[in-house]
Amino acid sequence: MPKITSIAELKKIQGEIKAKKAAAAKDKIVVNVSLATCSIASGGKTVLAAMKDEAAKQGINNVEFMMSGCMTYCHSEPTVAVALPGKDAVLFGNLDEAGARLLVEKYLKNGEVVGKVIPINYTRVEL
Amino acid sequence: MDLKKQLRIATRNCGFIDPECIEDYIGVRGYEALATAITAGTPADVIDVMKKSGLRGRGGGGFPTGTKWGFAAANTADQKYVVMNADEGDPGAFMDRAVLEGDPHSTVEAMAICGYAIGASIGVVYIRAEYPLAIKRLVKAIDDARASGLLGKNILGSGFDFDIELKYGAGAFVCGEETGLIRSMEGQRGEPYTKPPFPANSGYWGKPTIVNNVETFANIPAIMVKGSDWFSSIGTEKSKGTKVFALAGKIVNVGLIEVPMGITLGEIIFEIGGGCPDGKKFKAVQTGGPSGGALTFKDVDVPIDYDNLIAKGSMMGSGGMVVMDEDNCMVDVAKFFLDFTMDETCGKCTPCRIGSKRLYELLEKITLGNGVPADLDKLKMLATTIKDTALCGLGQTMPNPVLSTMATFADEYRAHIYDKKCPSGVCANLLEIVIVPEKCIGCTLCARVCPVNCIAGKVKEVHVIDQAACIKCGACIDKCKFEAIVKQ
Numbered sequence: 001m002p003k004i005t006s007i008a009e010l011k012k013i014q015g016e017i018k019a020k021k022a023a024a025a026k027d028k029i030v031v032n033v034s035l036a037t038c039s040i041a042s043g044g045k046t047v048l049a050a051m052k053d054e055a056a057k058q059g060i061n062n063v064e065f066m067m068s069g070c071m072t073y074c075h076s077e078p079t080v081a082v083a084l085p086g087k088d089a090v091l092f093g094n095l096d097e098a099g100a101r102l103l104v105e106k107y108l109k110n111g112e113v114v115g116k117v118i119p120i121n122y123t124r125v126e127l
Numbered sequence: 128m129d130l131k132k133q134l135r136i137a138t139r140n141c142g143f144i145d146p147e148c149i150e151d152y153i154g155v156r157g158y159e160a161l162a163t164a165i166t167a168g169t170p171a172d173v174i175d176v177m178k179k180s181g182l183r184g185r186g187g188g189g190f191p192t193g194t195k196w197g198f199a200a201a202n203t204a205d206q207k208y209v210v211m212n213a214d215e216g217d218p219g220a221f222m223d224r225a226v227l228e229g230d231p232h233s234t235v236e237a238m239a240i241c242g243y244a245i246g247a248s249i250g251v252v253y254i255r256a257e258y259p260l261a262i263k264r265l266v267k268a269i270d271d272a273r274a275s276g277l278l279g280k281n282i283l284g285s286g287f288d289f290d291i292e293l294k295y296g297a298g299a300f301v302c303g304e305e306t307g308l309i310r311s312m313e314g315q316r317g318e319p320y321t322k323p324p325f326p327a328n329s330g331y332w333g334k335p336t337i338v339n340n341v342e343t344f345a346n347i348p349a350i351m352v353k354g355s356d357w358f359s360s361i362g363t364e365k366s367k368g369t370k371v372f373a374l375a376g377k378i379v380n381v382g383l384i385e386v387p388m389g390i391t392l393g394e395i396i397f398e399i400g401g402g403c404p405d406g407k408k409f410k411a412v413q414t415g416g417p418s419g420g421a422l423t424f425k426d427v428d429v430p431i432d433y434d435n436l437i438a439k440g441s442m443m444g445s446g447g448m449v450v451m452d453e454d455n456c457m458v459d460v461a462k463f464f465l466d467f468t469m470d471e472t473c474g475k476c477t478p479c480r481i482g483s484k485r486l487y488e489l490l491e492k493i494t495l496g497n498g499v500p501a502d503l504d505k506l507k508m509l510a511t512t513i514k515d516t517a518l519c520g521l522g523q524t525m526p527n528p529v530l531s532t533m534a535t536f537a538d539e540y541r542a543h544i545y546d547k548k549c550p551s552g553v554c555a556n557l558l559e560i561v562i563v564p565e566k567c568i569g570c571t572l573c574a575r576v577c578p579v580n581c582i583a584g585k586v587k588e589v590h591v592i593d594q595a596a597c598i599k600c601g602a603c604i605d606k607c608k609f610e611a612i613v614k615q
């Protein structure tokens with residue numbers, strides 16, 4: 001990113017990033033894999049790799065993969081949030097290699113919920 | 128069941144943005160608070176917002192953040208420092224690690240805001256070297272912020288300079304105490320010193336220094352963007368906002384939670400935590416880690432805030448919440464925490480160095496079944512003396528787990544001493560493993576698994592354990608298919 005030199009420039013970049021994210025949420029499947037220390041220890045990286053591989057195999061190409069930090073559900077690691085185009089994210093937990101592949105085959109491809117879904121139990125303050 | 132008991136402010140971005148991508152942070156209005164403060168306001172404005180918000184330190188002490196910043200700002204010095212305390216040594220706590228791994232930029236931004244408010248151009252993060260991923264992401268965040276012109280010289284043309292460096296701790300609990308931390312940052316032994324002088328007046332290299340906790344910092348950009356009225360509308364009269372807790376131990380939903388101050392203990396344990404696993408009865412929860420105390424099943428309606436926890440003989444601490452069920456022996460729990468503090472005392476002052484050892488020995492004596500009634504008075508006397516005479520917070524709070532369990536579970540201490548029994552079946556010396564004759568069918572499984580061959584009996588006849596030889600390993604209990612072997 002180029003050096004930001006004023007608050008106006010910061011706000012402009014902020015607007016561009018927001019627009020880009022909104023567009024991705026509308027048109028793409030966004031797969032967000034938790035990769036904090038504990039999620040990695042419980043197999044988060046394997047899950048991410050398996051999902052990328054399976055998406056390629058299944059010919060699903062409107063997917064955007066991202067990683068994030070702690071999703072706060074230690075009891076259900078590894079966790080992955082999947083947002084289908086224009087929809088709210090659904091959180092899946094206790095995934096392994098096979099579960100991750102099945103998730104791609106069922107949910108990413110057909111919107112069919114499989115495996116353990118974790119209910120969202122918080123209100124998030126958004127700025 | 129209301130699933131939305133949690134409110135996420137400090138952890139608002141954890142799990143939602145890519146922590147290694149500055150664009151993601153800017154996209155959620157990141158660095159807007161800093162930019163606004165340094166280009167359109169004054170340091171006094173920032174301190175005013177912080178004071179009005181009612182934010183109190185999340186590292187344990189609960190000191191009002193705005194007031195502390197005001198002290199440092201009022202000092203004139205050629206150099207001041209902002210320090211982020213990321214030592215997180217409380218066993219079972221990982222809130223700060225989660226914030227640093229999930230949203231490092233929010234803490235970087237907040238440190239710069241603090242620098243602007245107090246007139247400091249250097250920030251230092253004291254982080255334990257055992258947090259490699261948090262370090263990696265924080266370093267990347269600092270580098271990216273610098274490359275984007277959000278740290279460094281003349282930020283956004285405002286004339287304000289600020290940069291951040293890291294210092295690595297070796298993982299000593301005492302180095303989380305702010306004066307021990309300052310000594311350690313200066314390259315000396317991590318031994319606390321007496322306050323005053325408080326760091327805000329004379330800290331790192333003798334200069335005015337603000338030490339704040341990671342979670343405290345993570346709240347700040349949100350407060351600056353949404354305003355002090357918004358923040359102070361959340362929580363209780365004297366404790367505003369939310370607190371992040373690491374829920375661990377005998378609880379179904381082990382995890383990180385962020386809840387508004389004033390939520391009751393019962394809501395946390397039963398509604399968010401899902402209660403104890405296997406239908407066991409909830410007994411107590413240790414808040415404040417080794418410096419705190421136990422809240423019990425009698426306290427489920429207590430609203431959690433700084434003052435109520437202190438009134439209950441515990442403290443907020445940094446946010447560890449270890450849940451115990453009916454199978455936990457409270458004397459053993461107190462001994463566990465004392466074992467930790469005994470190892471972690473820096474040894475500078477006598478009450479803490481020697482007192483911790485003597486406290487531990489008394490507890491051990493009781494759990495081994497050698498306790499006498501006078502030990503209870505000794506424990507209490509010693510604990511109170513240490514509290515009153517130790518130099519730093521480590522020693523002053525170390526007796527809390529003992530005093531608090533003695534106050535709320537006096538019957539358990541008495542059972543160990545007078546009846547030589549451990550009601551929860553934990554203290555091995557006070558237990559007998561016995562075979563119930565009516566249930567035993569003589570299958571011989573237990574005798575075959577016993578490591579010391581102390582179970583006698585013929586096939587299809589009732590078996591008997593030789594109590595003198597039994598080492599109480601419990602192997603036979605797990606093996607018996609007829610539930611014929613019990614602890615008592």
Ligand SMILES: Cc1cc2nc3c(=O)[nH]c(=O)nc-3n(C[C@H](O)[C@H](O)[C@H](O)COP(=O)(O)O)c2cc1C
Nearest residue numbers: 184185186212215216303304305339340343520521
């Ligand atoms: C034994 C001991 C350990 C401490 N460990 C930490 C720690 O790991 N992290 C932390 O932020 N504060 C810790 N503190 C509290 C600090 O001394 C200090 O009060 C705090 O960092 C101030 O920041 P705050 O006002 O934002 O809470 C500890 C205190 C004591 C007595």
Ligand code: SF4
Nearest residue numbers: 473475476479519522
């Ligand atoms: S109270 Fe304990 S940790 Fe603190 S200075 Fe004294 S010996 Fe060191």
Ligand code: SF4
Nearest residue numbers: 567568570571573607
């Ligand atoms: S395993 Fe149980 S039933 Fe079998 S001999 Fe031992 S006590 Fe009796």
Ligand code: SF4
Nearest residue numbers: 577597598600601603
């Ligand atoms: S508890 Fe262990 S030592 Fe004692 S009888 Fe059972 S198997 Fe043997």
